[in-house]
Amino acid sequence: MIKKISNIVIKQLLTVSGAITGIAILFISIFLFKEGIGFFNSPAVEKGYSLYVHASNPINELSSKEIKEIFDSEITNWKTVGGNDEAIKIFRIDEIFQKYSEEELGKDYQLLPEKLGEEIKSDKNIIAYIPQKYAPTLTKGIKVLHIKHLTLSDFFLGKEWLPTATPSPLFGVMPLFLGTLLVSILAIIFALPLGLGVAIYLSELANEKIRKLLKPIIELLSGIPSVVYGFFGLVVLSPLVQKTFHLSVGETALTGSLILAIMALPTIISVAEDAMRNTPRAMREASLALGATQWQTIYKVVIPYAKSGISAAVVLGIGRAIGETMAVLMVTGNAAVMPTSIFNSVRTIPATIAAELGEAPAGGTHYQALFLLGCVLFLITMVFSIIAEIISKKKNY
Amino acid sequence: MNKKIKQNIAFFVFRLFSLLIVGVLISILGFIAINGIQVIDWEFLTTAPKEGMTEGGIFPAIVGTFYLVVGSLIFAVPLGVMSAIYTVEYAGNGRIVRFIRMMTNNLASIPSIVFGLFGMALFVNKLGFGDSIIAGSLTLGLLTLPIIIRTSEEALKAVPESYRTGSYALGAGKLQTIRKVILPSAMPNILTGIILSVGRVSGETAPILFTVAAYFLPSLPDSIFSQAMALPYHLYVLATSGTDVEASRPIAYGTALVLIMIVLFFNLLAAFLRQRLNKKLKQH
Numbered sequence: 001m002i003k004k005i006s007n008i009v010i011k012q013l014l015t016v017s018g019a020i021t022g023i024a025i026l027f028i029s030i031f032l033f034k035e036g037i038g039f040f041n042s043p044a045v046e047k048g049y050s051l052y053v054h055a056s057n058p059i060n061e062l063s064s065k066e067i068k069e070i071f072d073s074e075i076t077n078w079k080t081v082g083g084n085d086e087a088i089k090i091f092r093i094d095e096i097f098q099k100y101s102e103e104e105l106g107k108d109y110q111l112l113p114e115k116l117g118e119e120i121k122s123d124k125n126i127i128a129y130i131p132q133k134y135a136p137t138l139t140k141g142i143k144v145l146h147i148k149h150l151t152l153s154d155f156f157l158g159k160e161w162l163p164t165a166t167p168s169p170l171f172g173v174m175p176l177f178l179g180t181l182l183v184s185i186l187a188i189i190f191a192l193p194l195g196l197g198v199a200i201y202l203s204e205l206a207n208e209k210i211r212k213l214l215k216p217i218i219e220l221l222s223g224i225p226s227v228v229y230g231f232f233g234l235v236v237l238s239p240l241v242q243k244t245f246h247l248s249v250g251e252t253a254l255t256g257s258l259i260l261a262i263m264a265l266p267t268i269i270s271v272a273e274d275a276m277r278n279t280p281r282a283m284r285e286a287s288l289a290l291g292a293t294q295w296q297t298i299y300k301v302v303i304p305y306a307k308s309g310i311s312a313a314v315v316l317g318i319g320r321a322i323g324e325t326m327a328v329l330m331v332t333g334n335a336a337v338m339p340t341s342i343f344n345s346v347r348t349i350p351a352t353i354a355a356e357l358g359e360a361p362a363g364g365t366h367y368q369a370l371f372l373l374g375c376v377l378f379l380i381t382m383v384f385s386i387i388a389e390i391i392s393k394k395k396n397y
Numbered sequence: 398m399n400k401k402i403k404q405n406i407a408f409f410v411f412r413l414f415s416l417l418i419v420g421v422l423i424s425i426l427g428f429i430a431i432n433g434i435q436v437i438d439w440e441f442l443t444t445a446p447k448e449g450m451t452e453g454g455i456f457p458a459i460v461g462t463f464y465l466v467v468g469s470l471i472f473a474v475p476l477g478v479m480s481a482i483y484t485v486e487y488a489g490n491g492r493i494v495r496f497i498r499m500m501t502n503n504l505a506s507i508p509s510i511v512f513g514l515f516g517m518a519l520f521v522n523k524l525g526f527g528d529s530i531i532a533g534s535l536t537l538g539l540l541t542l543p544i545i546i547r548t549s550e551e552a553l554k555a556v557p558e559s560y561r562t563g564s565y566a567l568g569a570g571k572l573q574t575i576r577k578v579i580l581p582s583a584m585p586n587i588l589t590g591i592i593l594s595v596g597r598v599s600g601e602t603a604p605i606l607f608t609v610a611a612y613f614l615p616s617l618p619d620s621i622f623s624q625a626m627a628l629p630y631h632l633y634v635l636a637t638s639g640t641d642v643e644a645s646r647p648i649a650y651g652t653a654l655v656l657i658m659i660v661l662f663f664n665l666l667a668a669f670l671r672q673r674l675n676k677k678l679k680q681h
Binding site for chain 1: 403483488500503506522629
């Protein structure tokens with residue numbers, strides 16, 4: 001009886017384990033997306049602050065980009081954002097302290113809101129950036145300026161990533177996305193010829209003894225932790241790149257892609273080699289019997305036969321490179337600007353998450369933006385792994 | 398003759414590439430070994446960092462990594478092995494198994510930083526563990542789950558069908574067969590997978606950045622809810638953001654060497670075990 005019950009219990013336990021691992025990934029994605037989607041409902045201004053304008057101002061709403069440009073003095077006239085043809089007067093809370101003494105503002109600044117209100121009322125072209133704690137009493141002459149929610153295009157097409165800018169941070173993913181793409185594709189360009197060459201050598205030329213020696217070496221290469229690659233890149237590769245190309249700093253997109261190329265090699269080699277070894281013996285021998293040399297056989301028979309496996313290796317390699325965090329974080333210099341040259345510093349999506357999540361307050365807009373980046377990364381790598389699977393399953397013949 | 402020359406050139410290039418790869422590995426390992434061996438001694442391995450990490454050792458980081466490895470295995474091994482048993486022995490080859498297999502394959506392709514994000518959101522913030530060993534272990538456990546499942550599945554499938562039928566013929570039930578026949582003969586291969594994931598866990602940095610890792614702790618962690626230092630994170634800190642990056646460079650080399658030795662030791666151990674097992678299987 002006890003035995004029977006325990007049998008049932010164990011069987012249930014096994015089923016539950018299977019179910020948990022099956023849904024783990026769904027769970028992860030739901031969680032990521034839940035946090036990330038919140039980004040689009042978040043205010044685009046730093047928490048605890050509001051913007052105020054004169055009540056007569058026809059502008060009721062501005063986007064975060066417009067606000068940023070106003071406070072950077074790139075937009076100086078209300079006309080540019082659809083208002084009257086008047087110069088914009090920026091007002092920050094510090095200015096009130098220069099105008100009034102501490103006594104005039106009260107011991108606990110209890111008179112501050114009133115004074116701020118007067119200040120805003122007095123100038124109809126003013127835009128004031130004030131902590132909500134000292135929010136001016138909303139009388140006739142003042143209104144709160146609404147800020148548009150961040151939109152999909154703000155996020156995906158925005159060209160500036162300035163998550164800590166005040167009063168209005170910008171979350172444009174474009175520079176990060178292009179940076180990731182540049183570094184990963186460059187890495188594959190370096191790694192592919194090298195990886196294919198080694199794969200051909202391993203599957204076609206090397207004798208069993210050398211194969212047995214080379215295979216573990218390549219496996220060791222994939223075993224080295226990425227932070228060690230990053231360290232190596234930092235102390236060896238980056239000074240080397242700096243010296244070779246006479247740059248002011250060695251932490252560039254090129255350095256990152258060189259390190260990534262080394263890291264992607266084991267994947268490319270092993271997948272491509274497997275594909276080549278699967279070429280039927282009969283096909284090779286038919287080719288050799290027709291008088292082709294071994295090399296002709298390799299590039300006319302083996303490589304075409306292994307085409308899908310090789311493509312899968314490339315896709316997998318890129319997918320791996322896109323998701324790689326630590327090594328890239330340590331050697332690319334992390335400037336979140338649109339990449340213009342391979343000798344400039346870039347920043348990738350995973351590196352951004354790693355560098356900024358620690359400073360972003362939980363639940364804030366910045367935090368949510370980083371989760372949204374995580375979602376993007378998740379989707380990209382997922383797509384790459386599915387493509388690789390489809391390609392490698394496709395039969396050529 | 399022309400094609401013969403072409404062949405010779407091509408083959409020469411391939412040999413060169415292969416040599417180049419060996420050269421890359423040797424130069425990375427050699428560079429770190431030569432620079433690291435100078436600082437590694439007994440004191441380095443058993444004392445805490447001193448003087449803003451420019452002197453002293455890495456003992457707390459070694460301890461932290463050990464805790465994280467053990468913690469993640471406690472979580473991932475039972476879950477992984479049990480779900481492998483479920484998919485191989487119980488679920489047959491139906492839609493559910495294909496689904497689970499697809500899901501675990503995809504789990505393996507998720508970048509490690511995404512695991513870090515998830516671990517931070519769920520374990521650190523939602524469940525309120527804070528930055529702690531348990532949050533880090535669970536995150537790392539999730540990361541190694543696919544490795545453990547895949548190797549366990551392969552191990553179970555490698556057990557000859559005749560073992561199962563033989564056991565049934567003697568009147569044993571399904572569970573008895575699994576416990577007394579299948580698991581013992583699959584155990585060495587399962588163990589290889591576990592060893593492999595030990596190597597993986599001890600080298601991962603991104604998942605522990607926001608779930609457990611501490612820049613510096615004056616004392617060793619005293620519960621599963623305390624923060625811990627860890628070797629890979631320690632290396633990252635030493636290399637990029639220590640109080641004096643230049644002065645702590647020797648310590649960074651030493652840390653890198655210790656980390657590499659741990660990771661490679663487990664990788665080699667797994668490779669060695671696998672090779673021996675394959676030989677044994679061939680003999681049968």
